[in-house]
Amino acid sequence: MSIWEYANPKKFMALSAGALPWTVGLTVLLLATGLVWGFFFTPDDYRQGSTVKIIYLHVPAAMMAINAWIMMLVTSLIWIIRRHHVSALAAKAAAPVGLTFTLVALVTGALWGQPMWGTWWAWDPRLTSFLILTLFYLGYIALWAAIEDPDTAADLTSILCLVGSVFALLSRYAVNFWNQGLHQGASLSLDKQENVADVFWLPLVVSIAGFILLFFTMVLLRTRTEIRSRRLKALLARERVA
Amino acid sequence: MMPELGKYAGAVLGSYAATAVLIAGLVGLTLWQSVRMKRALAEAEARLGDK
Numbered sequence: 541m542s543i544w545e546y547a548n549p550k551k552f553m554a555l556s557a558g559a560l561p562w563t564v565g566l567t568v569l570l571l572a573t574g575l576v577w578g579f580f581f582t583p584d585d586y587r588q589g590s591t592v593k594i595i596y597l598h599v600p601a602a603m604m605a606i607n608a609w610i611m612m613l614v615t616s617l618i619w620i621i622r623r624h625h626v627s628a629l630a631a632k633a634a635a636p637v638g639l640t641f642t643l644v645a646l647v648t649g650a651l652w653g654q655p656m657w658g659t660w661w662a663w664d665p666r667l668t669s670f671l672i673l674t675l676f677y678l679g680y681i682a683l684w685a686a687i688e689d690p691d692t693a694a695d696l697t698s699i700l701c702l703v704g705s706v707f708a709l710l711s712r713y714a715v716n717f718w719n720q721g722l723h724q725g726a727s728l729s730l731d732k733q734e735n736v737a738d739v740f741w742l743p744l745v746v747s748i749a750g751f752i753l754l755f756f757t758m759v760l761l762r763t764r765t766e767i768r769s770r771r772l773k774a775l776l777a778r779e780r781v782a
Numbered sequence: 783m784m785p786e787l788g789k790y791a792g793a794v795l796g797s798y799a800a801t802a803v804l805i806a807g808l809v810g811l812t813l814w815q816s817v818r819m820k821r822a823l824a825e826a827e828a829r830l831g832d833k
Contacts, residue, residue, distance in 0.1 A: 579798070580785055590787040594797045601801070640808040647804070648797040655793050754805070761812050768819045775826045 547624035549767045556760045563760065567753040574747030582739055594652045595736065596744060600751035601644035602670070602711075608638030608755060609673065609701070609708035612680075616698035626763065628694035629770065631701065632684050633762030637755055639677040646670060666723040669710040676704035690770065 546552055578596035585592035612634050618627035649667070650660040661667065680700055687693035736744065787794050 575798075580783065584788075589790050590785070590794050591790045593785075593787075593794050597797055597801045636811075637808065640804050644801050644804050647800045651793045651797045651800070655790055758808065758812055761816055765812075765816045765819045768823045772819065772823045772826055775823075775830055779826075779830060 544622070544624070547618075547622075547626045549626055549771075552626050553764060553767060556764055560757065560760055563753055563757040567750060567757050570746055570753055571750035574743050574745075574750050578740075578743035578747060582743060585737075585740075588656060591652055591655055592740060594648050595740060596747040598645060598648040598652060599744060600748040601641045601648065603748060604751050604755050605638055605642040605645050605670070605673065606708050606712050607752075608634050608641060609676075609704060611759075612638065612701050613705045613708070616701040619694050620698050625690075625694075625770065626767065628690075628698070629766035630759060630763045631697070632694075633766050634755075634759045635677055635681050635684070637758045637762070639674070639681065641751070641755070642670065642674045642677055646674065664723050666711065669707055672707045673704070673711050676700070676707055680704065690773075 546555060575596055579593055582593070584590045612631040615627040615631040615634070618624055619631065649670075653662070654660050680697055683697050683700055684693050687696060
């Protein structure tokens with residue numbers, strides 16, 4: 541059996557209908573566990589005080605803001621190369637989810653930055669590339685809404701997604717490229733020395749898993765809606781011709 | 783039960799409140815669009831005798 545069989549809308553609808561109850565349940569379980577653990581049962585940081593509790597929202601949201609765009613890049617490439625409609629619709633479905641995570645990262649970052657850095661905002665490499673990524677998300681959503689023909693919209697938004705990927709990667713690696721600015725390095729790293737302390741690390745990992753599943757669940761639900769919308773348009777077009 | 787957040791209470795609680803509002807908005811919009819589209823498609827399929 542090939543993975544491309546799931547690009548068939550009927551197969552995708554059947555598979556996602558079976559998967560959704562599980563992903564919803566796991567999302568609620570992991571988010572509740574990670575956030576309650578992090579908020580109520582972890583100590584304050586010796587430098588950042590209680591603001592360290594923002595890490596359980598800010599880091600997962602920022603990670604998923606970038607990863608959502610990477611997922612859109614992969615599905616856009618699949619659309620460009622193999623012309624599978626479900627992949628184009630999955631990219632379209634992921635954009636509002638990615639935008640929401642980007643906004644969460646920006647808002648929680650500002651609220652965290654004010655007491656720690658003394659400012660809500662700085663034209664720091666990571667913050668600036670994140671703001672540009674937000675604008676790309678808005679542009680991507682607007683482009684889908686502006687073009688009537690779905691295949692043309694999928695083509696043009698895929699190209700925009702390729703261009704925006706530069707900023708998604710910059711958002712991820714800005715701290716490494718330009719070793720300057722206010723934003724600190726990665727909170728999670730393969731290098732144990734760079735990681736956050738163990739007491740914060742475990743609930744953070746659970747929160748990240750919750751955010752990943754929230755993204756997955758939202759994209760599944762939204763892709764199903766997009767597939768239905770496409771079928772409705774086809775039926776209405778047939779009705780007009782008849 | 784509520785942890786002592788000290789002088790950073792505004793920043794911490796504000797972050798959780800803003801995130802809750804944004805995520806609830808996304809989930810609410812997604813569910814509303816899903817229900818609306820499901821209903822519209824069911825009506826069209828019933829009207830056209832197409833399943």
